[in-house]
Amino acid sequence: MSIExxxxxxxxxxxxxxxxxxxxxxxxFYTDIKELPKNTPLFDVRLRQIGDQRWVDYTVLIYGLKGSRANDYIGVTCRSSQAFKRLGQIYDIMQNGISSFLVNALVNEDFEALMGEARKGAEEVRNKFIKLIETHVDLKSLTGFDLISIPSRAKGANSRLMQINPSDINQYKNYLDMVVDGCMLLISGEFPTKKFTADLNHLYTQINQTKSEFQSKLDTQEQKCQEDINIERTKLEQDYQDNLNKQKQEYEAKLNKLTKLNDELREKNSQLAKSCGEAQGKKSRCTSADDFIDKEQGVDKGLFRRITQRISALYRKCHSSAFGRIILLSFITVTIILFFVLISSTLLRLTLREESQLPNYVIDIFELSSKDQRLKPNKEYTFSIRSIANNKGDSIMTYEWIFPNEANKSRNTGMSVKKTFTGSKKEVVIKCEVTTSGDQSGTVTRKVSIE
Structure with a gap:
């Protein structure tokens, strides 16, 4: 076995x-490793390949020391050609060496700063670590300190990183296989334990499960709310449409009723205008008959009074003798017969006179082809009055004017016309009272609609 x-x-x-x-x-250790625990011992285990020789480096590091700058560090590596079988044994030896040889020699007790020139005390610290490790190896029969060979199947070093809490270190009995397969081990009390990690993962799983269940319930509730909203919206829209249709039907019914009432009023107005025209004609005819009796026929209203006076005087002279009474009776009889003849002749002549005085007057509107057409506002129309003299329908007299300006233009100066216009914004009633030079008179009326 070789140890450095x-x-x-x-x-x-x-x-x-x-x-x-x-x-x-x-x-x-100076440039490659970042964001590691500071001001506390960090134990590093990795494979080191130098030529054909494979080593396992067991290193203790302390980062974040105050020295020549704010982030100095110190480290001690035990490089062995054989691996320590139990990772916890070499971890304990290195931790013992830190507290015994580094503290108060190269670093202070709080692992916050270097003490003096670290490079000057490096050799002494190294020698103490070598002696400590060799002592444990030499007494392996007593300490149970076992060494094992490094497998030759090494695929590469330091491709993965495993963080371990010291309380879990004895669970990694096959740590060498992990190192040989390219895993780098970092051991520190700052790293979470397996139990903590498991509990944390379990908590995350429960949180995710609860979140998933809550999200599922939320989605279900949201879907139900949306369905309720759609149902309520559909109901409101249907109620609105039904109410709108109902109001529309009511308005249409009222409109139809008003339209019918308006048509009835127009018809009654037309009938009233016609009746007024007929009454005016009758009045005119009555006036003509009275004038005929009083003036044209020479009937004196005192005639009957004078005849009565004559008969009374004759009666006073002749009533004393029978012959005189006979003469008187004969005179009275002849007088009565002549009176009835006179009255009958007068009535016959009056009838004939009225027939000749009441020709069939009509109003022609030159710009309209039929009576059903309507007048347009702000447009001039020419009206013509025709009097039918015989059954052939020949026009014997014409009188014209422009409506609405009423500019007179007569084609026959022997005719007098008095015209009036009555009605509403939708129709006009044209009424003309006509008197000719031959004492013919009459009334003609026509109702025309206006757009």
Whole structure:
């Protein structure tokens, strides 16, 4: 068995004693390893291949020391050509060496700072570690200190990292197989124990499981809420649509009722206008008949009074004799017969006169092809009054004006027309009272709708 001990570190620059492998210690422990526990011993186990020779390095490191700078460190490596069978034995030896040889020699008790020049005390510390290790090896029969050969199946070194708590160190009985297979072991009280890690993983598993269950319940509840929202939205939309349709039907019914009422009012208005026209015509005819009796026919309203006076005087003269009474009776009879003849002739002539005075007047609108068409606002229309003189329908007189401006333009100056317009915004009633030079008179009416 071959054992070597190296003391190395960083204090006013990197140093190693002995310095035959100084570059390895500097590049491996000074620059390669970052974010490791500081101000506490860290135990490092790894495979070291030098040519054809394989070694196991057991190293104690203390980082974060105050020296020439704020982050100096110190380390002691026990390099063995054989491996210690039980990892806990060499760990205890190295921890014993730290407390016995390093503390108060190279570092203070709190592992916070280097003491003096570390490189100057490195040789003395190395010799003490060698003596301590050799003592345990020589007394292996008493201490149970066993060494085993390093397997030749080494595939490479330091490709993986395993962090171990000292309380779990005896559980790694086959640690050498891990090291030979390329695993680097780091042992520190700062690392969690297996139990803590297992409990933590179990807790994470429970948390994830609880989270998954909660998320599942949350998703289910969210889905149910969304379904309820959709149902309620559908119901509200349907109620809104039903209410809208109901109101629409009610409004349509009211509109139809109002439209029907409006049509009825228009019809009644048309009938009223027609009745007014007929009444006006009758009034005109009555006035013409009265004038005929009083003026044109020469019937004196005092005629009957004078005849009565004559008959009374004649009666006073003739009533005393029978002949006189006969003459008087004959005179009265002839007078009554003449009176009835006169009245009948007058009535016959009046009837004939009224027939000639009431021609069939019509109103023509030149711009409209039929009476059903409607007038358009802000447009001028020409109206024509025609009087039908005979059954052939020949027009004997025409009177025109422009509506709505009512600019008169007469084609027959022998005709007098009095025109009036009545109605509403939707229709107009045109009424014309016509009197000709031949004393013919009459009324013509036409109702026209307006857009």
């Amino acid at each position: 001990v190296f003391v190395f570190g960083a204090n006013n620059g990197a140093f190693s004693f002995p310095d035959k492998d100084a570059s390895y210690f500097e590049t491996t």
